[in-house]
Amino acid sequence: MNPGAVVFDGRVSRIRRVGSAGTLIDITVPRGFVPPKAGQFAQIACGPPSAAFRLRRPFSICRWETGPSGGELGILFSVVGEGSRWLDERRPGDAVNLIGPLGQPYRPLPGRIPILLAGGRGVAPLLLLAEQIAESHPDGLLLYGARDASAIFPTEGCPYPVYRATLDGSVGHAGTAVDLLNAMLRQGGVRRETAALYGCGPMPMLHALSLLAAEASIPVQVSLETTFGCGTGLCAGCAVPLRAREGEETDSFHRYAFACTDGPVFDGARVEWQGIEE
């Protein structure tokens, strides 16, 4: 039986600006917080306990370090609304209440070379993925796309070579990370026979990535961001439309999976992209 999610009181250990629009916050959490796998997230209460009702916000975990009395996790994010603004205003020593780690992580495919594709702040879980699989998969690459140079978060410490792309062409390849992948497939820098794709970023990017993967017959896993009610499987709010597997018998219930407990990482070939508002 599932005992359920555990609520933790964490504490901000560091917070700093990265790039022009990013914030990296490190939060120490007590013993009992299970070391996260890349792709998992934390549900953070973005406000003091006494504040008016506000749903928790999901954040991908980009860094983890086990310590003597628990651990420290890193969250890389941009301010997009009231919740992330509250988190951005934290200072070292402040309390942060969180639930985690939650959700299904990336499942690295043995024997295939990992090609990580990040769009904007979607780089967060891929940094943790690279760190966690570099030993078993030493030949991976990170293809990192962003709007422009200022929107690129630092990736120092990433064990994989990083190839950048910007929409305005100011840094690296002109275009998206998926355009860059396309070019590398054509030029032989990435070989479809041996690659496995792991993506995180805006929905249109993940849709394009999944289409390209299907055309090239490359396995692809994508981490989807949807509106969450609870993040713990209680509310059924974070529906993701899925296609049935070939030959699989499903009832109508299975048309929608839950991003929080079935995902956020999904097989890109199974996502019914037409059913998702981009």
Added chain:
Amino acid sequence: MSPEAGRVDLSVRLGSLTLANPVLCASGTFGYGIEEAEAARRLGAIVTKTVTRESRAGNPPPRIVETPAGMLNSIGLQNVGVVRFVAEKLPALRDIGVPIVVSIGGRSAEDFEAVVERLEDAPGVAAYEVNISCPNVKEGGIEFCQVPSAAAELISRVRKKTMRPVWAKLSPNVTSIGHLGRACEEAGADALTAINTFVGMAVDLERRRPRLPGVTGGLSGPAIRPLALARVRELKRNVSIPIVGVGGIVSGRDALEFLLVGARAVQVGTAHFLRPDQGRIVIEEIDRFLADRSIPSVESWIGTLEEG
């Protein structure tokens, strides 16, 4: 902790049922009741998400919009259907050891009857909560509540199928919840759950579109608590069967308001999205509040509101 905390008698009688404490989860805010088993163990009873005759896919995303002091949802009763519920969910629910109230839904009276028939063979169901108030399905939801006689007809048909307690979950989106409640009482309901969500709407100014694909959704959370409380009071003046109060309860004090007005139990709903174990916190806060005032039991608090 006050010296007396933990010595307050938290148990409540709800018709033929006796619950260890008055705090339940609200249908649709706690999954099937097995996702958070540790938290579920502390509740007075578990109310499952609504179960229907056939499985349901639910509504297309997005299904959730946050609003001031609350949220809109349009889930659309996504569930595995009663056959799989009995086979896959009910055994684990029984293992939790807390009374199980199964919320049932359907498009027609026949659907409701079929769900009950299937559940009647299954042991361990303490009561049925008849969901005649979902605002997010095209058929078989809220319209049962629009005409009290239609609600009464449905409740009496469910009543004939079972000896188990039948609760009617009422919508606040009606002209007179008092009339509706009385009709359900006369039709044989053993208790009333009040209230389901309020129909609400939010729009995206940039895209000039509704934020939910179905345009409207059900509003829940602290925003509706005073509205819910007034509905419970109105019902209290119109019926003599027990009322289960629900709407925006987050704290023990919130729950105590409903109990004071006359609800014999309460349901914690949307607050579970902030903390899966919020029900336990509400129970502990009720215990502490009553202990601090030397009130020996929840029963001696229920319905003691002094008006005028």
